[in-house]
Amino acid sequence: MIFFLETLIGGLLAGTMYSLVAIGFVLIFKASGVFNFAQGAMLLFSALTFVSLQEHGIPFLQSLLLTVVVIVIGAVAIERAVLRPLMNRSQITLFMATLGLSFILEGLAQGLMGAEVRALDLGIEDTPLMLGEVMVSQFDLVAASTAAVLVTVLALLFNKTHIGISLRAVADDTRAALSIGINLNRIWQIVWAVAGCAGLVAGLLWGARQGVQFSLSLVVLKALPVLIIGGFTSIGGAIVGGLIVGAAENLAEVYVGPSIGGGITPWFAYFLALVFLHVRPAGLFGERAIERV
Amino acid sequence: MTPPPILQVDNIEVVYEQVILAVHGVSLSLAEGQIVALLGANGAGKSSTLKAISALVGAERGEVVAGRVLYRDEDVTRTAPDVLVRGGLVQVLEGRHCFGHLSVEENLLAGALAGRASRAAVQGELERIYRYFPRLKERRRSLAGYTSGGEQQMLAIGRALMAQPRVVLLDEPSMGLAPLIVDEIFDIVARLNVEQGVSFLLAEQNASVALRHANHAYILESGRVVAHGTAEALSARSDIHELYLGAGVAA
Numbered sequence: 012m013i014f015f016l017e018t019l020i021g022g023l024l025a026g027t028m029y030s031l032v033a034i035g036f037v038l039i040f041k042a043s044g045v046f047n048f049a050q051g052a053m054l055l056f057s058a059l060t061f062v063s064l065q066e067h068g069i070p071f072l073q074s075l076l077l078t079v080v081v082i083v084i085g086a087v088a089i090e091r092a093v094l095r096p097l098m099n100r101s102q103i104t105l106f107m108a109t110l111g112l113s114f115i116l117e118g119l120a121q122g123l124m125g126a127e128v129r130a131l132d133l134g135i136e137d138t139p140l141m142l143g144e145v146m147v148s149q150f151d152l153v154a155a156s157t158a159a160v161l162v163t164v165l166a167l168l169f170n171k172t173h174i175g176i177s178l179r180a181v182a183d184d185t186r187a188a189l190s191i192g193i194n195l196n197r198i199w200q201i202v203w204a205v206a207g208c209a210g211l212v213a214g215l216l217w218g219a220r221q222g223v224q225f226s227l228s229l230v231v232l233k234a235l236p237v238l239i240i241g242g243f244t245s246i247g248g249a250i251v252g253g254l255i256v257g258a259a260e261n262l263a264e265v266y267v268g269p270s271i272g273g274g275i276t277p278w279f280a281y282f283l284a285l286v287f288l289h290v291r292p293a294g295l296f297g298e299r300a301i302e303r304v
Numbered sequence: 305m306t307p308p309p310i311l312q313v314d315n316i317e318v319v320y321e322q323v324i325l326a327v328h329g330v331s332l333s334l335a336e337g338q339i340v341a342l343l344g345a346n347g348a349g350k351s352s353t354l355k356a357i358s359a360l361v362g363a364e365r366g367e368v369v370a371g372r373v374l375y376r377d378e379d380v381t382r383t384a385p386d387v388l389v390r391g392g393l394v395q396v397l398e399g400r401h402c403f404g405h406l407s408v409e410e411n412l413l414a415g416a417l418a419g420r421a422s423r424a425a426v427q428g429e430l431e432r433i434y435r436y437f438p439r440l441k442e443r444r445r446s447l448a449g450y451t452s453g454g455e456q457q458m459l460a461i462g463r464a465l466m467a468q469p470r471v472v473l474l475d476e477p478s479m480g481l482a483p484l485i486v487d488e489i490f491d492i493v494a495r496l497n498v499e500q501g502v503s504f505l506l507a508e509q510n511a512s513v514a515l516r517h518a519n520h521a522y523i524l525e526s527g528r529v530v531a532h533g534t535a536e537a538l539s540a541r542s543d544i545h546e547l548y549l550g551a552g553v554a555a
């Protein structure tokens with residue numbers, strides 16, 4: 012029983028790492044209907060920027076702030092150079108543009124900051140912690156708490172600020188938002204910057220776990236099943252989706268893996284997502300249009 | 305005498321997707337403090353004309369390819385929609401387009417965002433809107449998506465008014481609403497016009513209601529103005545009803 016709990020809790024906590032990546036997608040998808048393939052490259056780019064700054068002896072907090080500045084500048088540049096010129100194009104065009112963007116960002120990151128694996132030490136000890144009789148990873152606990160803080164900050168931003176109202180207005184009805192004078196271009200810049208910051212948080216945690224390197228941009232592939240399960244338009248869905256994927260992966264690896272020769276983790280999330288696609292194509296929390304009563 | 309025009313449309317042409325010519329040379333003028341109606345059947349080009357004025361055609365792959373729009377004597381043909389809203393020209397879209405997942409009050413607050421007014425000023429504005437639309441105050445916490453069609457139309461108008469406009473382009477406020485609600489909405493529009501001095505350019509298929517409240521009217525057919533004049537004069541011309549305004553118009 013304790014072993015089961017450990018497996019489950021370990022999986023849930025690890026799942027929040029997937030959620031963190033998925034949140035960046037949800038933000039951009041909600042505000043502009045674009046599936047941002049470059050989210051992984053953004054994550055790599057920001058983590059690399061942070062590590063490079065640290066390597067130049069800049070303290071933690073300053074490096075973080077500088078990286079955020081870089082992200083904001085990047086968001087504005089992306090909006091001007093990529094999104095604005097393609098404004099009225101089809102979704103597939105925009106998707107292709109983000110695909111191109113991801114190669115540019117990856118190339119830029121490696122060209123400027125090198126391609127070797129960089130260690131990132133956030134000062135979190137990865138020693139197990141005993142909660143009662145259940146052993147949990149301290150790192151996973153920190154990651155999960157970070158995710159919780161991020162979600163709280165986002166919830167406050169969306170529900171309590173004027174920017175939040177305009178973001179939700181644009182997500183709800185872009186044409187109506189335009190008609191009342193909301194500046195779409197500025198909203199996109201804000202959303203990409205916020206998604207970039209969410210990506211930075213995810214990038215730092217993933218980077219601390221597996222080193223900052225090119226393969227970091229591949230965590231997007233982990234976010235996809237999370238999004239299919241949770242729905243593309245809900246941050247809550249990204250969280251729950253991440254938890255489900257994390258827990259299911261861990262449980263499957265431990266309980267099903269041995270009987271089919273192990274190696275379940277890489278594909279199990281996709282298998283789960285396929286099942287969900289049959290049962291709930293819009294995801295658990297996918298937006299349904301409000302039916303007037 | 306009519307006061308000077310606050311809005312003038314000068315021979316505009318609107319093209320969608322670079323091939324569909326929706327408006328061929330429409331000219332019209334809205335005098336400050338008046339209500340002007342733009343009448344015509346389905347597809348006549350009413351909405352396209354309004355969206356050309358408010359610069360919203362751009363978001364639908366449309367373009368004003370000829371002519372110009374003057375607002376307060378300034379050429380605003382290529383001005384961005386948010387700049388126009390800040391300058392006091394705002395459109396209420398056909399089909400209301402409320403933010404369904406936002407509460408009624410959040411919808412109204414969203415209307416004030418372009419203006420960058422202080423919190424206190426926005427609060428005052430909100431109270432003003434609630435005085436005109438008491439129903440919205442009752443439903444302020446409901447999600448807009450769950451309110452009735454009439455309430456949504458009121459909300460769309462109230463939301464536009466939050467920007468403190470001088471000119472409101474109102475596209476088919478009567479669409480899909482019961483006659484009683486239509487009257488209620490038009491009465492409020494008339495009061496806003498008299499008490500707040502807001503000018504309205506009103507697109508309607510429901511010519512009889514529109515002509516009852518408008519000072520002046522233009523009739524569009526296939527993207528052209530085919531008749532215009534004072535509301536009384538047009539109401540008196542039975543040929544116009546038969547030719548352009550179709551059935552369903554009370555004589």
Ligand SMILES: Nc1ncnc2c1ncn2[C@@H]1O[C@H](COP(=O)(O)OP(=O)(O)OP(=O)(O)O)[C@@H](O)[C@H]1O
Binds near residue numbers: 365
């Ligand atoms: N986004 C668009 N893309 C292509 N064509 C359009 C678009 N919007 C309108 N049109 C075309 O332009 C013409 C005028 O349409 P418009 O919507 O302006 O008419 P309307 O008078 O508002 O009609 P209704 O009373 O039905 O609202 C129509 O032929 C319509 O098919």
Ligand SMILES: [Mg+2]
Binds near residue numbers: 350351352398475476
């Ligand atoms: Mg129309």
